[in-house]
Amino acid sequence: MQFHHRGYVSGDPRIQPLAGVGVDRPEELPDFVDVLIVGTGPAGMVTAAQLSQFPSVTTRIIDRRDGRLAIGQADGIQARSVETFQAFGFAERIIAEAYRITEMNFWKPDPQNPSHIIRTARAVDDPSGVSEFPHLLVNQARVLDYFAEFMAHSSARMTPDYGLEFQDLEIADQGEYPVTVTLMETAGDTIGRERVVHAKYVVGADGARSRVRDAIGCTLDGDQANHAWGVMDVLAVTDFPDIRTKCAIQSDAGGNILLIPREGGYLFRMYVDLGEVAEHDHGAVRHTTIEETVARANEILHPYTLDVKDVAWYSVYEVGHRLTDRFDDVIPEQLGVRTPRVFIAGDACHTHSAKAGQGMNVSMQDGFNLGWKLGYVLDGRSPESLLSTYSAERQVIAKNLIDFDKVWSAMMAAKPDELADPTELEDFYTRTAEFPAGFMTEYTRSSIVGGTEHQSLATGFPVGKRFKSAIVRRVCDSNPVHLGHLAQADGRWRIYVFADGAKAGESSPTADLADWLTSSSDSPILAFTPEGSDADSWFDVKVIYQQDHTDTDLMTVPSAFKPRMSPFGLVNLENAFGADREQDIFDLRGIDRAGAIVVVRPDQYVGAVLPLTATEELSEFFRSSLNQRAAE
Template sequence: MKYHHHSYVSHDPRILPPAGEGLTRSAALPDQVDVLIVGAGPAGMIAAAQLSQFPGVSTRIIDRRPHRLEIGLADGMQKRSLETFNAFGFAQSLMAEACHVTETAFWRPDPVAPDNIRRVSRLDEDPNQISEYPHLTVNHARVLDYFAEFMANAPTRMAPDYGLEFLGMEIMSDGDYPVAVRVAPTAGPQAGQERTIQAKYVIGADGAHSGVRKALGWRLQGESSNHAWGVLDVLAETDFPDIRVKCAIQSKNDGNILLIPREGGFLFRLYVDLGNVTAGDDGAVRRTPVEDTIARAQKILHPYRLDIRHVAWYSVYEVGHRVSERFDDVPQEQCDHRMPRVFITGDAAHTHSAKAGQGTNASMQDGFNLGWKLGHVLEGRSPDTLLSTYSTERQQIGNDLIQQDKRWAAQMAKSPEEFSSQEEFEDAYLQITAFAQGFMTQYAPSMINATPDDGSLAAGFPVGKRFWSAEVMRVADANRRHLGHEATADGRWRFYVFADAALPGQDSATTTLGRWLDESPDSPVRGFTPADLDENAWFDIKVIYQQNHTQIDIGQVPQAFIPRVGPYRLSDYENIYAALPDDDIFERRKISRQGAVVIVRPDQYVAHVLPLSAIDQLTRFLKTFALPQH
């Protein structure tokens, strides 16, 4: 965290000074806004939190609920989400209150006494150590609270407007605020009194029954698996030995359970298999009494005792796998000549089973993907063609998610006899887990994603995949840091310059690149950052040297890696890093000893990998998504 560069700070440095919209924010919803977000769930709140970092953008988020969510329906926070939470500054706080899931135990019928279950194996949740963060379970309402705190501390001082219901909208063909949204209070003296808000852009984050999606005329396409599950969060007394471990439990005749330990040390969730849904059921299974679901759970867990003392939450759902035909308002045939104005995210765009833990996690990546893009377009950083990449990128991920979820739901619904071996079930679990953790996403080539290279420059940073952190040494103060953790959700692009073998001050490709970055009118610093802003305001440029930090003379480091910031033009020395002798990032991430430039998007995905000398190629790529600011 960096502060004091404007003046001495004695209060909580996470509370940034108000700026832009934060200086004039009104308690009442204004008649015109740049971005109106409908729905204060995970997708809407992360988009709002990202937009809260753009002081010049007027953003409001509305929700029909009268107040904050109190009981979240999702509980699993996957590792990719924790990486994202770190960028918003609350990963460590959430980890302190959450349950850490490190293993999965597998239980099957005992061959000697088939009516009983026995543990047959355990698996590490992340055997390949693909992330330094854990898998957590926690009430997702707490995640929304943290996003709300981030927004409240942001320059725009944003906060949700609760108790406002979306009624409908109309998209005009022209005008500065072409989307007319009808809303009304849900309670109070003005309840039901309709009014219209004019917006430049609208985000529909209003759930599976999204009014925004329906107003666009899009349908969720897909199917139901005709299988039902009862889900309950409980406090119970039991002698089941793995009650604080994630478990996949298969019984001989009574179905299956997925057991998820919850935060706090006592609460746990049960996904209880209620079997196939018969034709003509007409929703009857969704009215299954909680007592029936508990009785089935007790049979599955036999011979262990399960004495339910309190049910905190209960629901029954039929597994469905559906994705919207579009994630924005532009029909496919008009994509070449019309830019989107309305977007849908989260459950409004895709629905699936809850057991893979993707409802909240995938939804947040939708909102993160979209938030910075809207901010860049509205602040004049990027052309509006950038917005067309949202639907292209996230709809493909939605389709992939549905296919993976179908496989997971089918595996979980199988009886033990349908597997050729226990290893078959475990292998299927590991394959699905890699996707569920959020690390199989790879965006296709576009204006913000280069065509992947052969991997010879930086095989550990594939283009289109998330930037995989590793430890380095910060040269200025000899602090070991996770390089990926240094990136915050501030809307900036990142340029990671992995130096060649030369030391600072020596003639090298790194020195030449540094000089170009600092002096050229085509560089991100001189050509694409307004002159009245800090040099690193829009592009965060870091250098990582191969040598031990004691060999790096900061006085010889190119000025491009020591940006001058704040009204006093103070040098920021904290962008210079060195490889660790005991854990070399160049080896760990397979980075060429000739050096490389790794360009990373504001949402932490690798956009391009280039040789240090490829300045012309870097310039061409920069001009595809950034507008000159001369």
């Protein structure tokens, strides 16, 4: 963390100085806003948190509840989400309080006594080491708390507006605030009173029964629910030996349990199989009592017993896999004719089972993807066409998730003798680990994703996939740091310059690129950074030399990698690195020794891989997605 560059800070450095809409921010929801976000679940809160880093943008987030969520339905946190938490500044704190999954155990009927279950396999949770971050379990409410804190500490001082329920919206053909939204107050002394708010953009993150989705004519299509599960967060006394380990439990009677230990050492969650849902059930299964679900759990666990002492949360849900064909208000006939004004995210546009632990995780990536794009358009950094990439990118990802979850949830609900192979469930869990961990997302070519012509220069940074971090040594202080962990959710593009073999100060392609970055009118730093702003306000440019950090003279590192910070013109010395002796990033990530440029989007996905000499291509890449405004 860097601070003090604008003067000594005696308080919490995470609290950003007031700026923009954060100055004299009105307590009540104003009548006119830039972005209105409906729903304070994972998708909505991440969208709002990212937009809080654009203090020139008036963003408000509403919820029909009268206050924060006390206990959330979701609890699985995949490693990709923890990477995202790192960008928002709270990964270490949430890891400390969460339950960490290191393996999953599998229980099946004892062949010698099928009425009893026995442990048959243990599977390592991340056998391939896909991420340096762990797989966690923690209450969704705590995740939302951390994002709320991030928003409140931002220059915009954003906080949710509770007690407001979305009713309907209308979209005008023109006007500065073309979306008219009707709300109803649900708390306080004015329950039932209508409010009308005018917005430039609306984000519907209001769940599976989304009214925003209905208002723009989208429908969830797909498989109807055909299997029910009782879900309970409980404190209990039990003789089941793996109660503190994630387990898939299959019984001979045909019932299954997914056991999820929770944070704190005592609480755990059970997804208890309630069986097939009759065609004309009409929701009757949802009335299954907690007592019936506990009794069912004891049948499945036999010969072990479960004595439930306290129920923190209980619900019954039916598995259904449904998806909308678009994530915004632009119908197919209007593609390329107009840009979207209303977006949907999270469960509003994709629903699936909870077995793969993907609901909250994918929803947060929806919000991360959309938030910076809205910020760029409203801040004048990018044309409105950028917003069309949200639906194009995220709808495909949701489809892939649903296809995966259909297989996994069906296997979880199957009887042991219905599987083709006795080890099919655990083999599938291990073989597909990278997908549920969140690392199979790959965006295709667009204005913000380049081609793969130069992919061979950095094979470990596939274009369109998330930037996979590795350790480097900072030159100025010799500290080993994860390069990717330095990327904050601050809306900036990253330009990582992996140097050729020459040292700092020597004539080389790296030196030529650095000179171009600080002197050419085609340089993205000069072409797009607003006049009077810090040199790194839009672009975070870092250099990684092949030599050990002790072989790099910091004073010879080009100024492109040592930007000056206003108002005192201080020099940022923390953007130059050497390769770590034991974990050379060039070897780990397949970086050509001739060097490479790796461009990373604000949401941590690789936008381009280019040669050090490809200044024209680098310039063109940013011209396709940014508005030139250096002369302001």
